[in-house]
Amino acid sequence: MGSIVDELEGLLASGQVEVSEAALRRYAVDQAPIIDFQLPLAVVFPQSVADVQAVVRACADSGVAVVPRGAGTGVSGGAHATSNCIILSLERMDRILALSPDDETAVVEPGVVNAVLNEAAAGHGLMYAPDPASFRSSTIGGNVATNAGGLRCAKYGVTRDSVLALDVVLADGSLLHTGHQTFKGVAGYDLTGLFVGSEGTLGVVVGVTVRLKYLPREVHTVAAFYQDFRMAAAGVLAVGRARVQPAIMELLDGGTLAQLDGIHGSDLTSRGGSLLLVQTDGFGAAAEADVVRKVLRAGGAAVTTEASAEAERLVELRRHSRGTEVDDEYRVGEDVAVPRSRLVDYVAALENMAVSHNVNLKVVAHAGDGNLHPTFWIERRGNAVDPAAMGWLQRALDESIKAALEMGGTITGEHGVGQYKLRWLGQEQPEPLRELQRRIKDLFDPAGILNPGKAI
Template sequence: MIDAASLAELDAALPGRVSTAPADLTLYSRDQGPVLEPVLPGAVVHAHTVADVQALLRWATRHAVAIVSRGAGSGVSGGAHATTGSVILSLERMNRILEINADDETAVVEAGVINTELNDAVAEYGLMYAPDPASYRWSTIGGNVATNAGGLRCAKYGVTRDSVLALDVVLADGTLISTGHRTFKGVAGYDLTALMTGSEGTLGVIVGITVRLRYLPRSVHTLAAFFEDFPRAAAGVLAIGRARVQPAILELLDGRTLEALDGAHGSDLRSRGGSLLLVRTDGYGAAAEAEAIRTALVGLGASVSEEDSEEADRLVDLRRHSRGDEVDDLYRVGEDVAVPKSQLVHYVAALEAMAERHNVQLKVVAHAGDGNLHPTFWVERSEGAEAQERLEAALDESIRCALDLGGTITGEHGVGQYKRRWLAWEQSPEVLRLQAEIKKVFDPLGILNPGKAIVS
């Protein structure tokens, strides 16, 4: 625990920034991931400036206090959960867009800028910030970078890392460094920018980000392809790949997900098929690409409608929210595996079989263009501990199966706190050791988000 004298010192160093109000401690104690063990932080600090972050970390180094930094807390792996004796550093109020360089096609933002606000600001220049996690309306760019967030448009435009050029990072001892370059290309020294991206606050606190922007597409076409069942829709993903057409968005939704959407939004998706493949093409070739995709999918027996743009927008929007508003807990866990594309059909069938075998509920959406799946497994809380064990068994098996097929335990959500138990299933002891040693280089006292992201 943090003693009163230390807290007083912190409050004096950062007047008006430190809260120990019980409501704040509760509010900032967790993100959207399952909570293994509820813990309250010792304090919450709202940084307004880089200097605030530096002051906090100097204090944390002096007193060996763990710092859990967070943006909006939209993560789903527990990467921002409080740990015992920790202080939460919220970067939400560092929310200024510092530069938009329309000719350079770059922007510089503070960590707390919300994803959609950056996109709103650059749209008038014909530009977009491509990474679009489902939480884009409330997640921060800093959090997106800390987790190397994915999203729907990754299929064509890549993940967050592919849009990050340079970072300003406060190290564990309060030193501010800059990594990377403002240019699209640069190979001077080791790629510390990529090392920081996805490190979940365990190597430093990302306070500023220089991003590469992409061209806002002039033309967008969206197809909704309904299939009889889920494995057939997954086969459609392969057919699009074999046609060698690159969609901007390629989302796969199973029947249970369609039912849930219909229930929540009054749509009639489930009545149109047992599974939906939602395909968006964009850019100068969008119409021709959509046509090539339609041909490929109709050939597989899909019922394909080209939506007008309003309906298309609505479908993509529905998909973005298809995990629903439920927050994960120990009875309901959304997964994030990725498998090689050729294994999609097989994996989707295996998931359905394991849900049945373990007697758990399952719905699945997938960023199918990347082979990245989000199965959600759940049991009824009222069924108690035995049901929870069934859930755990299904989760474990789904992970094992993805790894056996050449996949990964996490495509875009990060390891956080929740997925650490599976990390050694994927990575060798030597790789785990190297990561722990790298962490020691950046964080010799182990105060940066301990117990997250890696096994140390």
């Protein structure tokens, strides 16, 4: 397959095609567990829409798969290399093309980092609302690919809610523009919404028009420490019944607090067995925070009024609550969501699973929208792992998915199906629905070259 590499090197400038083993290995995976490790034929770094079109056309002509990639922060294997593929890294397409304070919109290339867009918007009193925990490194293109969420989802929604229009290179190399510059627009089918969350299987996103929100002038953070995680989950429902809409509602269990203390030298575990972190924003932030404090105290929480520095520290600790480990076959972080009314039930079920299957568990959650990130893992002694323990881990994972679905939930709230969660997709989506999705895939990508083996 050297011919496709030679062709790409002829189409692009020097330094845009990388074939060193170090680069191939680095770009072959994202942060998900690896099911079938494959090295790509090359890593390609387009710098323009024309570059992307040229690469896709060349790969289509040669029958070579194209795996789009942002910053590689995904945790479902959506950017894992597959057999006979090139990795299309969009990280160098990182320009903010336009930012209109009056229209409250921005047009960006896919490689723009979430935090960079927010920094640019902040100068105009605006913000890009979706804020995954990886916002300092994840790209807007990657956020679009997985319909990423984040801490502010409860109030501001997920990526799809902030995307107005897209520029997409299709499987034949043609360029398609979808959507509109206005906040409203219902002409025709919502192809923009279809591409958001499609994980690069329908086209390569090369431009994104996003809606910006007002940057809150006031933010109040409430930290509520509980004896256990189930009590904290009940506190989430209590806030909802008070009809307060926080911007952030995050749950951290005792295992997560202990890990954060070990990494950062904090003293969270001395203050409780679980933490509910609630942040209100806007002109009514103080009044809403007062209501939250009263409600949570009534539910048995030790509630603190945090100073600004402490509030920021708690939010930052939550963003890093996955710890320093990267998921692998021995440690798997999940991404289920359940109706908020079932949070307490699901947390109880997870804790029982960990005990019955003899595996370790820690849980963080975007509690405002019922999206939980339980992490199951087994201990290793050097490179040796008890084969029986691997079986325990897989059974716990399978049972956690089954329980979420039985409670009306989903196998993925914001990370995407990718490669890793395909084994559970059939439990959530019946065959007629999956067949319709395959037909949509065939319409957009008849040769099956765009990120094959992912998402559907």
